[in-house]
Amino acid sequence: MTVFLIRRFMQSGVVLLAMSVLVFVGVYAIGDPIALLINPQATQSEIDLAIRNLGLDRPLWEQYIVFLIGALKGNLGDSFIHNVPALKLIFRRLPATLELVSLAMLMAVIIGIPLGMWAGLKAKSISSQTIMAGSILGFSLPSFWVGIMLVIVFSITLGLLPTSGRGETVNFLGVGVSFLTWDGIKHLILPVINLSLFPMALVIRLTRAGMQETLPLDFVKLARAKGLTTQRVILVHVLKNIMIPIVTVVGINFGGLLAFAVVTETVFAWPGMGKLIIDSINLLDRPVVVAYLLLTVLMFTIINLVVDIFYSVLDPRVRLGDRKE
Amino acid sequence: MNSLPKDSAPMITGKPTDLEAPFHRLIRDFTESKLAVGALVVFICIILVALLSPWISSQNPYDLAEIDILDGRLPPGSKGINGMTYLLGTDDQGRDMLSAMFYGLRISLGVGVVSGFVALTLGTLIGLAAAYLGGKTDDLLMRIVDLQLGFPSILIAMILLAVLGRGVDKMVCALVVTQWAYFARIVRGAALSERKKEYIEAAECLALSPSRITFRHLLPNCLPPLIVVGTVNVAHAIALEATLSFLGIGLPITEPSLGLLISNGYEYILSGRYWISFFPGVALFITIASINLVADQLREVLNPRLRT
Numbered sequence: 360m361t362v363f364l365i366r367r368f369m370q371s372g373v374v375l376l377a378m379s380v381l382v383f384v385g386v387y388a389i390g391d392p393i394a395l396l397i398n399p400q401a402t403q404s405e406i407d408l409a410i411r412n413l414g415l416d417r418p419l420w421e422q423y424i425v426f427l428i429g430a431l432k433g434n435l436g437d438s439f440i441h442n443v444p445a446l447k448l449i450f451r452r453l454p455a456t457l458e459l460v461s462l463a464m465l466m467a468v469i470i471g472i473p474l475g476m477w478a479g480l481k482a483k484s485i486s487s488q489t490i491m492a493g494s495i496l497g498f499s500l501p502s503f504w505v506g507i508m509l510v511i512v513f514s515i516t517l518g519l520l521p522t523s524g525r526g527e528t529v530n531f532l533g534v535g536v537s538f539l540t541w542d543g544i545k546h547l548i549l550p551v552i553n554l555s556l557f558p559m560a561l562v563i564r565l566t567r568a569g570m571q572e573t574l575p576l577d578f579v580k581l582a583r584a585k586g587l588t589t590q591r592v593i594l595v596h597v598l599k600n601i602m603i604p605i606v607t608v609v610g611i612n613f614g615g616l617l618a619f620a621v622v623t624e625t626v627f628a629w630p631g632m633g634k635l636i637i638d639s640i641n642l643l644d645r646p647v648v649v650a651y652l653l654l655t656v657l658m659f660t661i662i663n664l665v666v667d668i669f670y671s672v673l674d675p676r677v678r679l680g681d682r683k684e
Numbered sequence: 685m686n687s688l689p690k691d692s693a694p695m696i697t698g699k700p701t702d703l704e705a706p707f708h709r710l711i712r713d714f715t716e717s718k719l720a721v722g723a724l725v726v727f728i729c730i731i732l733v734a735l736l737s738p739w740i741s742s743q744n745p746y747d748l749a750e751i752d753i754l755d756g757r758l759p760p761g762s763k764g765i766n767g768m769t770y771l772l773g774t775d776d777q778g779r780d781m782l783s784a785m786f787y788g789l790r791i792s793l794g795v796g797v798v799s800g801f802v803a804l805t806l807g808t809l810i811g812l813a814a815a816y817l818g819g820k821t822d823d824l825l826m827r828i829v830d831l832q833l834g835f836p837s838i839l840i841a842m843i844l845l846a847v848l849g850r851g852v853d854k855m856v857c858a859l860v861v862t863q864w865a866y867f868a869r870i871v872r873g874a875a876l877s878e879r880k881k882e883y884i885e886a887a888e889c890l891a892l893s894p895s896r897i898t899f900r901h902l903l904p905n906c907l908p909p910l911i912v913v914g915t916v917n918v919a920h921a922i923a924l925e926a927t928l929s930f931l932g933i934g935l936p937i938t939e940p941s942l943g944l945l946i947s948n949g950y951e952y953i954l955s956g957r958y959w960i961s962f963f964p965g966v967a968l969f970i971t972i973a974s975i976n977l978v979a980d981q982l983r984e985v986l987n988p989r990l991r992t
Contacts, residue, residue, distance in 0.1 A: 374831060385847030499976045501923040503930045503943075504965050507950065511958055522954060618839040625931055626950075640846050640933050648846050655839060663834050 360671075367667055371660045378656045379430065382649055383423050430653065436646035438639075445650035449632050454534040455525060456631030459623065460616045462538065462547065463554035468609060470555075471562030476593070478563065479570025490563060497560030502619065506553040506626035513549060521546050523628035550627045554620060558612050565608055569601030607670060614662040618655060713985040720981030723974040730971055734790040741783035742768065746940075760959050773959040775948060781959060784945055785967050791941040792971070795852065796922035799859035803921075804914050806860065807867025808906075812898055814868065815875035826872065829865040837862040837920070841928055850936045855928070859921045870913050874906035908986035915979035919972050926968055942968045 401409065410416060417425075429435065435445050478487040514522040526546030528535035537543030573579065574597065582592045621633030628634065632651065639647040715721050733740065760773040760781075772781040814825040832840065844858040878884065879902065887897045926943030928934030930950075935941050940948070942964045949960025 382843070382847075385843070495976065495980070496973075499919060499923070499972055500969065501927050501930075501943075501972070503927050504946070504968060507946065507953070507961060507965060511953060511962065515953065515956065515958070615836040618836045618842075621838070621842070621931065622927055636842075637931050637933065640842075652843050652846065656835075659835055659839075 363671060364668065367664060371664045374660050375657065378660075379427060379653060380423070382652050382656075383426055435650040435653065438644055438647045440639075440642055440644050440647075445646040446654070448647060449635065449651055449654060452630065452632040452635045454536070455629060456617065456620050456624070456633060458536055458538065459547070459550055459554060459629060459631060460613065460620055462551045463616060464558055464609060464613055466551055466555040467558035467562050468605075471559040472566050472598075472605070474559075475563040475566025476570055476598075479567040479574070480593070482567075482571065491567070494560040494563045497556045497563075500556075501622075502553060502557060503622045503626050505556060506549075506623060509549045509553055510626070520549055522549075525630055550623050550629055553626065554616060554623045557619065558609070558616060561608060561612060562605060565605050566601060569604060570597065573597050573600050607666060610662065610666045610669070614659045617658065710985060714981055717981045717984075720977055723977035723981075726970060727974040727978060730789065730974065731793065733786055734793045737783075737786035737790045741780070741786045743780050743783050745779040745784040745787055759957075760963075772963045773957075775945075775960045776952065781945075781963055784940065785942070785964050788940055788942045788945050788964060789967060789971070791852075791935070791939050792922050792925060792943070792968070795855055795859070795925050795935075795941065796918050799856045799863065799921050799925075800914060800918040802856070803860045803863035803917065804867050804910065807864040808871045808903070808910065810864065811868040811871025812875055812903065812906075815872045815879065816894070816898055822872075825868065829869050832865045833869070837924060838927065841924060842933065845928060845933045850934065852935060852939050855925060855934055858928075859924060862924070863917050863921065866913055866917060867910065870909050871906055874909050875902055878902055878905045912979060912983045912986055915975060915982055919975035919979065922968075922975070923972055942971075 433446060437443065438445050438448050441448055474490050478490045481487050510522050513520045524546055525537050525543065527540040527542040528537050529539050529543075530536075531539060537547050579592060579597060582596045583589075587596075618633075620629075620631060621637060623629065624631045624633035625637055636648065636651045638644075639651070714724075738744065763769050768780070772785070774780060775784065810825060814822045840862050841858040844861060845854060848854040848857065884897060884901060887901050892901075925934060925941060926946070929941050929943030930947040932947065935944055937944065945964035946961045946968070949957070949962075949964070952958075952960050953962075
């Protein structure tokens with residue numbers, strides 16, 4: 360296990376290093392670093408000073424080391440537009456995104472698992488086929504399109520829910536959240552539905568596949584033979600066995616949702632970090648873009664690492680297979 | 685000896701039908717699903733519309749001489765000042781939405797199909813190389829594939845577009861980078877399982893060159909899963925391009941794909957002028973849904989093992 364952990368940690372380190380090189384080369388080598396990193400309104404003497412301060416007169420590998428050391432210290436430069444450290448700006452927006460993503464994932468699980476179980480139990484019924492057809496749509500339709508349709512139907516035609524923003528927020532554990540006020544909840548409903556459709560489709564398909572795999576197994580027959588009620592057999596015995604792949608996939612996709620929140624946040628003008636990154640790309644606020652990309656890659660690597668470790672604990676074949684190689 | 689050609693004549697005529705048989709079977713199996721046939725017909729119509737857009741549109745929406753800003757934001761079915769009827773209304777510049785959609789479809793499909801094809805070629809070559817060379821090369825290539833598939837495609841595309849900037853070529857480049865790994869993985873898997881079969885052994889016994897075995901014997905037998913993944917990925921590419929263009933980091937304004945049209949109309953939705961966004965959205969929906977339905981049926985027909 361220790362060997363597995365060390366190896367896995369080293370792999371993640373290599374990934375992070377490779378990604379930092381990619382972003383570094385992207386911003387510093389392909390684009391013009393002066394234009395990208397220095398305010399265009401600066402005077403010539405300011406530019407010269409900045410070039411020296413940024414070490415742009417030194418060779419590329421030396422610049423990369425300087426960049427890396429800065430990144431490790433949590434210094435990824437200041438935003439051109441807002442004039443505050445880029446990381447600070449992102450962390451200020453992080454709670455709004457996390458609230459959206461967590462609620463969307465929660466909804467995907469709460470609705471997806473029962474629907475998937477139903478589709479697995481009554482595979483031939485029309486309701487199940489409708490659920491499965493719906494899950495295909497959940498996979499294939501672009502989420503910005505679904506978001507616009509939600510706005511057209513619920514906000515404009517029916518006039519039930521607000522189209523944009525976060526609504527009234529209250530302070531909860533030091534950060535502002537929307538889900539504790541009625542106004543906030545009204546603002547949350549559409550974005551959460553929008554963001555949850557993809558993971559919901561995934562959970563439905565996984566649960567259904569798990570049900571169909573597990574139902575014919577001997578332990579289910581044994582449970583039935585013991586005279587347990589159908590409810591107890593399905594809700595306790597079967598559900599316990601199909602939860603492992605669902606938990607894993609939900610974990611992996613949490614990171615994916617953080618990236619996908621960009622789309623939902625743009626459609627509903629939700630003030631999270633996804634909205635920030637799109638605005639920053641369009642305003643050429645490169646330090647924020649670099650900071651966001653590196654931060655997201657870091658979060659992703661950590662999530663993948665945690666899921667891998669979790670998996671190797673649940674399924675020893677993973678790390679045993681690794682050792683054999 | 686003279687009678688030999690005569691005797692073997694039935695064999696010769698029999699041969700093409702034997703070769704055609706899988707194709708016939710494919711068509712017969714495919715037409716079993718009425719929904720899939722309908723989707724295929726719709727998709728072919730979409731391709732035709734995209735190809736013929738300059739000729740079937742009532743105006744060239746990007747020729748400033750043909751549009752009139754006074755006709756801006758007219759609702760569907762209204763008449764313009766020069767007597768033209770706008771079936772689906774006009775956008776803020778006075779463009780006929782139907783014509784703009786035809787042109788947009790052309791760009792969306794073009795970007796999706798070109799990037800899908802390049803990614804398929806690249807991924808196939810890399811997948812075959814991994815399967816053929818094996819060992820350290822295989823390990824390294826598959827590590828890269830795993831690594832990339834661990835990140836969501838939208839994040840990778842965003843990184844690339846943030847670095848490269850807007851543009852059709854850059855968008856195609858970003859879509860290829862996000863897609864090649866799927867092809868590489870599927871081709872490697874198919875090639876590895878095919879390599880163990882006897883016809884490859886037979887070809888090796890005939891001392892055929894490795895490249896001939898790979899491309900003439902191995903590759904054709906890896907095609908079925910490749911076709912399925914290729915179809916699905918074209919739909920993915922179109923959806924991803926539309927998403928990125930909607931976000932404003934994809935195609936430039938000079939290349940208005942469906943995603944960009946939707947994005948342009950989005951600010952007018954709130955004031956009730958739904959048609960500027962809505963109709964391109966419907967076109968996008970029909971395109972993606974029809975490709976996915978076709979792909980779903982192809983999966984059923986070509987790869988019974990994948991049936992769920």
